[in-house]
Amino acid sequence: MTRQEPVLEVEDLRTHFFTRGGVAKAVDGVSFTLNRGEILGLVGESGSGKSVTGMSILGLIDPPGRIVGGAVRYRGEDLVKAGEKRLRQLRGNRIAMIFQDPMMTLNPVLSVETQMVETVLAHDKVSRQQARERAREALVRVGIPSPDERLAAYPHQFSGGMRQRVAIAIALLHQPDVIIADEPTTALDVTIQAQILFEVQKLCRETGTALVWITHDLAVVSGLADRIAVMYAGRVVETGTTVEVIDGARHPYTHGLLGSVPSRNRRGEPLSQIPGMTPSLLNLPEGCAFRPRCQRATEICLAVPPLSDGGHGWRCFHPEGAAA
Amino acid sequence: MLVFLIRRLAQSAIVIAVMSVLVFAGIFAIGNPIDVLISPEADEIERAAAIARLGLDRPMHEQFLSFAGNALSGDLGTSFVHGVPAIGLVLERFPATLELALLAMIIAVVIGIPLGIWAGLKPDSAAGRIIMAGSILGFSLPTFWVGMLLIMAFAVSLGWLPASGRGATVDVFGVPFSFLTLNGLKHMFLPALNLALFKVSLVIRLARAGTREVALQDYVRFARAKGLSPARIVGVHILKNIMIPVVTVLGLEFGSVIAFSVVTESVFAWPGMGKLLIDSILLLDRPVVVAYLLVTVLLFIVINLVVDLLYSLLDPRIRLGGAKA
Incomplete structure (x- = not known):
């Protein structure tokens, strides 16, 4: 699996927000590697820093936020140090992004054609006609019927699922190496969600595009991702292949998340909950951020646990499955 | 689109009709043009003649009806001062x-x-x-x-x-x-x-x-x-x-x-x-x-x-x- 050269490497990424209330460490030392054509599920609750991680990769963090440390290497080139011009060349071209709410990501006053053609023209010197043809093909690829009519239409004439397909088509226009998908199916109903998941997976496999799928839903990524990274309060607390993380979760937080997903094997039993709430990023507990909610926590947890080595790593002094 | 335009035209006609009544009534409330227009030295006969010429001797509703009738044919009356059509x-x-x-x-x-x-x-x-x-x-x-x-x-x-x-x-x-x-x-x-x-x-x-x-x-x-x-x-x-x-x-x-x-x-x-x-x-x-x-x-x-x-x-x-x- 790791024989391939990684297309995207995130190393010790730190993105902090300098607000009036203090410094919010939204992303605080996130590392992961993405190989060509690989699907990584980035899982976490609201406020765990998963979306900020995605934005940081493309350099789309607005003040008061700032990347304060670490590296984002695209084919070896550090994007944190890259200038705005270089980033703009890569955005939408080599690294594309899909956002959560399809109702909001397309500009309501511009036609789909305008929004697709401008994306083509932003990176390739082709004629308008050629750009339009490519936009048409992209719509066909994501399964939108009568693409010619649809190109002339405006976003409000599409359903939510269709809009997300358009957004995916836009992301695919330049056959990028990486797509960062920030909860793209959360706002859709379940059947549409399943269709989109299936198609995105298929398209990525066909084109060899690597995918970072950001979600709060472990059930979604377990069927989709090759590898999973679980985030909590700005840090990756557990990472490994999907099988390792889902079937052999070591971090108590991952364990808690898995316990809160309904499953056929535990029919009738109440779902378990993780006690407490996600801590405020302005006021993180010392050491392991999960400590106040963790039943296994001891004195030693006042220090930040290191990510254990190996393909399957976790940040915990008292991992599940080990003698407490 | 066509429906919109027709409806809009009908509304506009009503607005103009109402406005013309309001404007006409409002203008009656301010001052008497005779005092300004006719020289103080003029005698009663000259005054009466001027008032009749301007149509100011008739009651207000009569004045309005004749104004409205003329307005429909594009004539909004003649300026008291300049003696030429007001619209011009x-x-x-x-x-x-x-x-x-x-x-x-x-x-x-x-x-x-x-x-x-x-x-x-x-x-x-x-x-x-x-x-x-x-x-x-x-x-x-x-x-x-x-x-x-x-x-x-x-x-x-x-x-x-x-x-x-x-x-x-x-x-x-x-x-x-x-x-x-x-x-x-x-x-x-x-x-x-x-x-x-x-x-x-x-x-x-x-x-x-x-x-x-x-x-x-x-x-x-x-x-x-x-x-x-x-x-x-x-x-x-x-x-x-x-x-x-x-x-x-x-x-x-x-x-x-x-x-x-x-x-x-x-x-x-x-x-x-x-x-x-x-x-x-x-x-x-x-x-x-x-x-x-x-x-x-x-x-x-x-x-x-x-x-x-x-x-x-x-x-x-x-x-x-x-x-x-």
Whole structure:
């Protein structure tokens, strides 16, 4: 699996927000590697820093936020140090992004054609006609019927699922190496969600595009991702292949998340909950951020646990499955 | 679309009918034109003759009915003072006011929108704060005072621009316009700037508020994630979204600039409709005042129609008439 050269490497990424209330460490030392054509599920609750991680990769963090440390290497080139011009060349071209709410990501006053053609023209010197043809093909690829009519239409004439397909088509226009998908199916109903998941997976496999799928839903990524990274309060607390993380979760937080997903094997039993709430990023507990909610926590947890080595790593002094 | 236009025309006809009643009744409430028009030395017989000639001896409803009947055939009465058709007097002055108002609106848009967008994109920057402070001045300073300052600065001290009048005009289809000659443009510039000042401030505020809202939207973020240039994001994605409130207010303001540019026209001795209105009110020249107000009503109706049509161009979600929802 790791024989391939990684297309995207995130190393010790730190993105902090300098607000009036203090410094919010939204992303605080996130590392992961993405190989060509690989699907990584980035899982976490609201406020765990998963979306900020995605934005940081493309350099789309607005003040008061700032990347304060670490590296984002695209084919070896550090994007944190890259200038705005270089980033703009890569955005939408080599690294594309899909956002959560399809109702909001397309500009309501511009036609789909305008929004697709401008994306083509932003990176390739082709004629308008050629750009339009490519936009048409992209719509066909994501399964939108009568693409010619649809190109002339405006976003409000599409359903939510269709809009997300358009957004995916836009992301695919330049056959990028990486797509960062920030909860793209959360706002859709379940059947549409399943269709989109299936198609995105298929398209990525066909084109060899690597995918970072950001979600709060472990059930979604377990069927989709090759590898999973679980985030909590700005840090990756557990990472490994999907099988390792889902079937052999070591971090108590991952364990808690898995316990809160309904499953056929535990029919009738109440779902378990993780006690407490996600801590405020302005006021993180010392050491392991999960400590106040963790039943296994001891004195030693006042220090930040290191990510254990190996393909399957976790940040915990008292991992599940080990003698407490 | 056709349904929309027909419905709109019917509404407009009602508005004009109601307005004509109001205007006619209102004008009766102020003063007696006879006192102003007839010399104090005239005897009773001359007075009675003059009153009968002007039709002022008849009861009000009779006067209105004959006025309304004539109005339908385009005759809004004859000026008491000038003895020529009132509508002709108003329309003669109309081009001067129209071109002045148009130039003022162009200045407001060309200056106001870029500054407003800038202030909206960088609300905390020094430039953003200066623009907003400046717009407060534009709102608060009285027009006549600014007009006099402009004359003092550019006409008297610097001597760059003329202080009054229309300058050279060129006839287009028999209508004189100033904007086609350099001299005319010079004459127009100061009064137009004076008129525009308030509108610039208004446009700045609207554009800034819109930009601040739109810049945070996901579709702007998505546009950035697509790798678009900042010029395209601001010039297309943001601009088109903030234009609806701007167009609405500009439409209303355009009407009011044409109808009520009285102060500026007085300060700069611009021979437009505003000045005619003031003179006519002072002389109680009823037909001219009535004609003026009706032209103004018509103007507002036309502007509102144009604004509605512009909406549907700017925002595809707006379908005129709502028939195909």
